Each structure stands twice: as structure tokens, then as C-alpha cells.
Amino acid sequence: MREADRLITVLTPNLGKLPVTVRGARRITSRLGGHLDVFNHVHVTLALGHHVDVVTGAESMESFGTLKADLDRLATGLYLMELADALLPDASPHPGAYTLLLDALRALDRGEPLDGVARYTELRLLEDSGYMPALGNCQVCGTAIVAEHHRFAPGLGGVVDDTCSVPMGQVLSLSVNALKVLRHYHRTPMVDAVQVGLSPAIRDELERILGVSIHYVLEREMATADFVDHLKKLRSRASA
Ligand SMILES: [Zn+2]
Structure with a gap:
């Protein structure tokens, strides 16, 4: 993982609990970071990674x-x-x-x-x-x-x-x-x-x-x- 990357855990309806990587999430300009705040109900798109899948898109639907x-x-x-x-x-x-x-x-x-x-x-x-x-x-x-x-x-x-x-x-x-x-x-x-x-x-x-x-x-x-x-x-x- 690169320094700006973040490893998060998501719970999905059909695949259960998954660790996923968010590239560049720690950068202020991160497009995805804000959508993936803790608790958020999110629609995510994943790309299969070697060990851990990578988030390529995220859109928050509910942020509580x-x-x-x-x-x-x-x-x-x-x-x-x-x-x-x-x-x-x-x-x-x-x-x-x-x-x-x-x-x-x-x-x-x-x-x-x-x-x-x-x-x-x-x-x-x-x-x-x-x-x-x-x-x-x-x-x-x-x-x-x-x-x-x-x-x-x-x-x-x-x-x-x-x-x-x-x-x-x-x-x-x-x-x-x-x-x-x-x-x-x-x-x-x-x-x-x-x-x-x-x-x-x-x-x-x-x-x-x-x-x-x-x-x-x-x-x-x-x-x-x-x-x-x-x-x-x-x-x-x-x-x-
Ligand atoms: Zn008894």
C-alpha cells in the first residue's frame, strides 16, 4: 500500500465483510474518501486486487x-x-x-x-x-x-x-x-x-x-x- 492509501472494511449484502483498499484516500482532494466515511451506506464499485480488492468508485447514499x-x-x-x-x-x-x-x-x-x-x-x-x-x-x-x-x-x-x-x-x-x-x-x-x-x-x-x-x-x-x-x-x- 502507498502512504496515501487507506484500508477499510465494508459490509456488503451478498459477499459479507470485506477489507478493501481506497487509493489516495488520505489526500485532501480524494474523490472517494468523503463518501467512505465510517457508518456511511455507500454504493461502491470494486476492482479485483491481488490480495485486497480496490475501490474504484463510491457514492454515499445515507450518511447518518x-x-x-x-x-x-x-x-x-x-x-x-x-x-x-x-x-x-x-x-x-x-x-x-x-x-x-x-x-x-x-x-x-x-x-x-x-x-x-x-x-x-x-x-x-x-x-x-x-x-x-x-x-x-x-x-x-x-x-x-x-x-x-x-x-x-x-x-x-x-x-x-x-x-x-x-x-x-x-x-x-x-x-x-x-x-x-x-x-x-x-x-x-x-x-x-x-x-x-x-x-x-x-x-x-x-x-x-x-x-x-x-x-x-x-x-x-x-x-x-x-x-x-x-x-x-x-x-x-x-x-x-
Ligand atoms: Zn433443567
């Missing part, structure tokens, strides 16, 4: 100005993008994640509740990458979960009833209302799901449950400890 002008919204958006980057492998189609992130950016730009957008996107990103927390049956004995008799075991990937013992790992309490919100998120489009009002207690609970679930997945499957730490910091900044 309201989101970018608000520090809290910006922090949440950055966190969700980095989380997606961590969960999604390179060059593997994830059209669900693409739509989800676009919906999340639009929701943040429209001023929808930050917590709702963040928790919803976390849950659905876990689902899209194959780590949807189980919410229906005990992850030890398989019995259907009965209201008020449930806990959450991130190491087992979901809910457990209150009679089974969990052989190892952490067990968190899970209230019936938090479980209802998670199930609602699972089957409802974002635009409706984020309208659900969350009490401070439920907000904290969802943040904890999803945070621990993400931590388990990243630590077990892919990310370095440093990166998991970095993500945790971004997340706490986003919810501060």
Missing part, C-alpha cells in the same frame, strides 16, 4: 448526520459496528447482519432509544452469527422453561430451570420480564421492538445478560483478550 453529531449515538454506533466486525468472519455472506446494522444506524439516526437499539442489535447479531441464546428450554435437561423458574447460564448458551445444577461457569438470575423482552426481540422487527419501554432494572439486566453472552462467544471462538477488553470499554462508553 444526526447520529454522527451526537456523542452518545456515535459511541453506540461504533460499538455495534465493532461488535459485528468481531462476530462476522471475512468474506462469508451475512445478509441478515447487513440489514440489521443498516436498521440500527437508521434507528440511531432517527433518535430511537439507545438501549433498545443496542440490546436488540446485540441479540440479533448473536443470532445471525449462530449464537442465539436459547430462551425456551432448559439447557441442562431440555424441559420447557416455566415462568418464574429460570436462570441464565451463558456458558451453556441460554436459560436453565431452577432445579438443574449447572456443572460449571457462571449462572445469572433472569427475571420473567427480561426473558419476555428477549423473546419479543427475537421475533419482532427492530422498528417495533425498540418501542418497548424498559425500566432501569430491566435495562441493566438485559445489558448484563447480553454482555456476558457476547463475552463467552468472543472468548471461546475468536477474539483476542485485548480485543474483548476493547469491546467492553466501547460498550461501557456507549451506555455511560
